[in-house]
Amino acid sequence: MLHVLRRIVLEVSAADNLTSALGIIVRRVRQELDIDVCSVYLSEPGGQRLLLMASEGLNPDSIGLVEMSAGEGLVGLVAERAEPVNLENAPDHPRFKYFPETGEERYHAFLGVPIIHNRRMLGVLVVQQRERRRFDDEHVAFLITLAAQLAGAISHAELIGEVGHRREPAPQKNLQITGIPGAAGVAVGQGVVAYVLADLDSVPDRDAEHVQEEEQAFREALRAVQDELNEIKRRMEGVLPAEELLLFDAYVMMLGSDSLVNGTVDRIRAGSWAPSALRDAVRESTRAFEDMDDPYLSERATDVRDIARRVLMRLQSHVRGPEDFPERTILVGEDVTATQLAEVPTDRLAGVVSSKGTGSSHVAILARAMGVPAVMGVSDLPVGRLEGREIVVDGYRGSLYIQPSPELLEQFKHLQEEEQELAEGLQALAQEPAITQDGCEVPVYANGGLLADIAPSIQSGADGIGLYRTEVPFMIRDRFPGEEEQSEIYREALMSFNPRPVTLRTLDVGGDKALPYFPVVEDNPFLGWRGIRITLDHPEIFLTQLRAMLRASQGLTNLHILFPMISSLGELKDALQLLQRARDELLDEQHVIPLPKVGVMVEVPSAVYLAEALARRVDFLSVGTNDLVQYLLAVDRNNARVADLYNALHPAVLHALAHAARGAHQAGKPISVCGEMAADPASVILLLGMEIDALSVNVASLSRVKWVIRSFSRARARELLTQCMTMEDPAAIRALLNNALVQAGLGGLVRAGKV
CATH class of the missing domain: 3.30.450.40 (GAF domain)
Known part of the structure; x- marks a missing residue:
C-alpha cells in the first residue's frame, strides 16, 4: 500500500x-x-x-x-x-x-x-x-x-x-501567492529561476530564442552522451561480464528512442528551450515505465532519468554570466542559496523569492543586509513557470503577485517612491548619534561577515561592528583558512573602525551553517554539535583563530571577542583558558598583545538563567535573538511550516530578554542585542525599555533604528514595556507598539493596509 x-x-x-x-x-x-x-x-x-x-x-x-x-x-x-x-x-x-x-x-x-x-x-x-x-x-x-x-x-x-504556460497568456492577473516576510520592502521585476544544474525537476520553463539552435544543441548533446557511454563500455571490457556490458548498449538505444528524441524535438519545435523540452519528454517516458506492474520494467524509469541527466549536463555547459540577468532581477528558487544570490550583480538584484526557508534563514538575513526585499517559505510556488514573468515582491506581507495589472503595478511603484523618499530623508540622521529624548545614548553597531561589508558600515554611520561573523570567510573557501589569512582579514576590519569597537565572534558553524570541507551531518543539527561545542572539541582550529584575532589587534585597542552558543559556565571557562593560552603563546613569541574585551552570546535558554553568573566572568553579554527565539519557542526558524509560530514578541521571549538584561546589569556589565529583533522598530522600543545598552543591526536598517531611538525617551519606552509585559497575545503587543510608533511620528516605519 x-x-x-x-x-x-x-x-x-x-x-x-x-x-x-x-x-x-x-x-x-x-x-x-x-x-x-x-x-x-x-x-x-x-x-x-x-x-x-x-x-x-x-x-x-x-x-x-x-x-x-x-x-x-x-x-x-x-x-x-x-x-x-x-x-x-x-x-x-x-x-x-x-x-x-x-x-x-x-x-x-x-x-x-x-x-x-x-x-x-x-x-x-x-x-x-x-x-x-x-x-x-x-x-x-x-x-x-x-x-x-x-x-x-x-x-x-x-x-x-x-x-499558465509561458507561451500562453496567464489566465489570471494579479495572482497572489503568500509566503513569509523575509526582508522588508517592495520590488517589481522579472523572474529569474535559480536551479540546480543536472536536476531535471528544477529546470524552469523558458522559450527557445532560436528553435533550430536549440534542436541542434540537443542532438549534439545526445551524440556526446552516446559517445561517452560507448567509451565507458570499452573501458569496462574485461572488468564486467559480457551480459553486464549489454546495459550500456541498452542506454545507447534509449538515447535513440522515439519517445525521448522525438518527444523532445517536438517540444523544442513547439517553442520550448531544450532543457525543459527534455524534462517533459522524460516525465512522459518514465510515467509509462512506472505504470508497468513488472518490477524490472518499472525500474527502467530510473535508467531513463539517469541518461537524461547526462544529456542535460551537456546542454548546461553555458554558465549564466552577469550580463544574462535582467536589469531588475527577481531571483526565484526552490531553496535559494547564498551563492546563487551572490551570482546576481548587486545592481541588478531587485528581490528574492524562495520556496523554502523563513525570515530567519541566512538568505533572508543576507537579503536584509543588502536592502533587497525577500519572500520566503512559499511552499506551493510553481518555480519552473516563473522564468521571465513580471513579478511584484511584497516583503512586508510576505506576498508576491504574478502577472500584475497596470493598476496594481502603479500602486506598488508609488509605494517604492515613498520608501525611497523615506530612505533619503534618513540618510543625514544616520550620521547623528542615537540619543533618546531624555538624553541616553544607545550605540548602534553594524553586523557584517565580509570585508566588503566594512565600507558600507562606515558610510552608514555605524558606531562600530557589533557582530562580525567570522564563519563567512570559512564558508567561502574550500579549506580552513590559515592563521596568517585570518589575521589579515581581522586586521583590516579592526583598522577600518579604530578606535570604534569591532566584535569578532569566534567560529559558529553547525546547525544551518555547514562547511563543505568539514561536514556535520546530524538528525537534529540545531540541538547538536555547533558553535562553541565544535571549537572546544577542536582546539587546533580554535587556537589558530584566537591567535589570528589577537595578532590582528597589535597596536589597537578595539578588539572585542564574542563566544557563541555558550550554555554552561564550564564551556566559558574552557574557552577563556584557550584564549589565555593563545595570548601567552604570542607573548612568548615577542608579540605585544593588548588584553581584548570578551563577551558571551546569550542565545540558548540556559544562558538566560545564567546571565548574571556569565556576566561576572566576562566584559559584556550580547543576545542573539534569532536563535534564542527558536530555542525558547521550540520552533525551527528555517521551517516554513511552523514559521508563523516564530515570533520575537512572544511574551516568553520578552520575559527572557528582561531577565538577561537584569542579570547583566546586576553584575555591572553591559548587554547588547545583535539579532534581527534589534532591527525591528517595534521591538526596539521594548529593548530601550529593558535598558539594553547597545544594538547591532544590518546596515540597511541602521538609520531607521536610530530614528526610533531618537523619537522615544527611556521613560516612555519603560511605560510601554510595562504594558506589554502584562499582555499575552503577540499580535496585541505588536499593535500597541505600532500605534506608539505612529503617535511618535514614525508612521513611515509601520506598513498599514493592503496594496
Missing part, C-alpha cells in the same frame, strides 16, 4: 496542470481499491462552494457542472466536519442530496475524506460502490493518508494552472 501511495503522489506531483493531476487521482484510486466510483470535489475561491472537478464512474458530462454549497449534501458534510464520513447506504442519510446529472442513484456505499492543506479546506475525495457496505478500516486509512499527501500537490497544481 505504501508503494502504491508513493507512486500516486509522484505521478500527481509531476502533472502539468490541475486537470491532469485530478484525473490521475480518480483513475488510480478507482483502480487500486477496485471500486465503482472515485470523484474529487474542490472548493471554489472563498470556500463557499464545492465543484465536481474529476470523476471515474459518474456521468462524465457532470464534471465541472455539479456544484453545491459547503454545507450541502454528503460531500458538504465532509467539508463541514473536516473528517471522514463512511456510510453503508448513503441515500438513507438525512443529508443525502441527489444530483440527477451524475447518475449516482445507483451507488449506495459512500466514503468521503477531506483534503486539507495548511488548515485550508481544498476539497473532498469521495469513493462509492453499488453494493451496500461500509468501507473497511484499510480503505479509510488509505484515503486519509492519500488525501493528506496529495493536498500539497493539488495546491501546487492549482497554482500551475493559474500561472
Whole structure:
C-alpha cells in the first residue's frame, strides 16, 4: 500500500496542470481499491462552494457542472466536519442530496475524506460502490493518508494552472501567492529561476530564442552522451561480464528512442528551450515505465532519468554570466542559496523569492543586509513557470503577485517612491548619534561577515561592528583558512573602525551553517554539535583563530571577542583558558598583545538563567535573538511550516530578554542585542525599555533604528514595556507598539493596509 501511495503522489506531483493531476487521482484510486466510483470535489475561491472537478464512474458530462454549497449534501458534510464520513447506504442519510446529472442513484456505499492543506479546506475525495457496505478500516486509512499527501500537490497544481504556460497568456492577473516576510520592502521585476544544474525537476520553463539552435544543441548533446557511454563500455571490457556490458548498449538505444528524441524535438519545435523540452519528454517516458506492474520494467524509469541527466549536463555547459540577468532581477528558487544570490550583480538584484526557508534563514538575513526585499517559505510556488514573468515582491506581507495589472503595478511603484523618499530623508540622521529624548545614548553597531561589508558600515554611520561573523570567510573557501589569512582579514576590519569597537565572534558553524570541507551531518543539527561545542572539541582550529584575532589587534585597542552558543559556565571557562593560552603563546613569541574585551552570546535558554553568573566572568553579554527565539519557542526558524509560530514578541521571549538584561546589569556589565529583533522598530522600543545598552543591526536598517531611538525617551519606552509585559497575545503587543510608533511620528516605519 505504501508503494502504491508513493507512486500516486509522484505521478500527481509531476502533472502539468490541475486537470491532469485530478484525473490521475480518480483513475488510480478507482483502480487500486477496485471500486465503482472515485470523484474529487474542490472548493471554489472563498470556500463557499464545492465543484465536481474529476470523476471515474459518474456521468462524465457532470464534471465541472455539479456544484453545491459547503454545507450541502454528503460531500458538504465532509467539508463541514473536516473528517471522514463512511456510510453503508448513503441515500438513507438525512443529508443525502441527489444530483440527477451524475447518475449516482445507483451507488449506495459512500466514503468521503477531506483534503486539507495548511488548515485550508481544498476539497473532498469521495469513493462509492453499488453494493451496500461500509468501507473497511484499510480503505479509510488509505484515503486519509492519500488525501493528506496529495493536498500539497493539488495546491501546487492549482497554482500551475493559474500561472499558465509561458507561451500562453496567464489566465489570471494579479495572482497572489503568500509566503513569509523575509526582508522588508517592495520590488517589481522579472523572474529569474535559480536551479540546480543536472536536476531535471528544477529546470524552469523558458522559450527557445532560436528553435533550430536549440534542436541542434540537443542532438549534439545526445551524440556526446552516446559517445561517452560507448567509451565507458570499452573501458569496462574485461572488468564486467559480457551480459553486464549489454546495459550500456541498452542506454545507447534509449538515447535513440522515439519517445525521448522525438518527444523532445517536438517540444523544442513547439517553442520550448531544450532543457525543459527534455524534462517533459522524460516525465512522459518514465510515467509509462512506472505504470508497468513488472518490477524490472518499472525500474527502467530510473535508467531513463539517469541518461537524461547526462544529456542535460551537456546542454548546461553555458554558465549564466552577469550580463544574462535582467536589469531588475527577481531571483526565484526552490531553496535559494547564498551563492546563487551572490551570482546576481548587486545592481541588478531587485528581490528574492524562495520556496523554502523563513525570515530567519541566512538568505533572508543576507537579503536584509543588502536592502533587497525577500519572500520566503512559499511552499506551493510553481518555480519552473516563473522564468521571465513580471513579478511584484511584497516583503512586508510576505506576498508576491504574478502577472500584475497596470493598476496594481502603479500602486506598488508609488509605494517604492515613498520608501525611497523615506530612505533619503534618513540618510543625514544616520550620521547623528542615537540619543533618546531624555538624553541616553544607545550605540548602534553594524553586523557584517565580509570585508566588503566594512565600507558600507562606515558610510552608514555605524558606531562600530557589533557582530562580525567570522564563519563567512570559512564558508567561502574550500579549506580552513590559515592563521596568517585570518589575521589579515581581522586586521583590516579592526583598522577600518579604530578606535570604534569591532566584535569578532569566534567560529559558529553547525546547525544551518555547514562547511563543505568539514561536514556535520546530524538528525537534529540545531540541538547538536555547533558553535562553541565544535571549537572546544577542536582546539587546533580554535587556537589558530584566537591567535589570528589577537595578532590582528597589535597596536589597537578595539578588539572585542564574542563566544557563541555558550550554555554552561564550564564551556566559558574552557574557552577563556584557550584564549589565555593563545595570548601567552604570542607573548612568548615577542608579540605585544593588548588584553581584548570578551563577551558571551546569550542565545540558548540556559544562558538566560545564567546571565548574571556569565556576566561576572566576562566584559559584556550580547543576545542573539534569532536563535534564542527558536530555542525558547521550540520552533525551527528555517521551517516554513511552523514559521508563523516564530515570533520575537512572544511574551516568553520578552520575559527572557528582561531577565538577561537584569542579570547583566546586576553584575555591572553591559548587554547588547545583535539579532534581527534589534532591527525591528517595534521591538526596539521594548529593548530601550529593558535598558539594553547597545544594538547591532544590518546596515540597511541602521538609520531607521536610530530614528526610533531618537523619537522615544527611556521613560516612555519603560511605560510601554510595562504594558506589554502584562499582555499575552503577540499580535496585541505588536499593535500597541505600532500605534506608539505612529503617535511618535514614525508612521513611515509601520506598513498599514493592503496594496
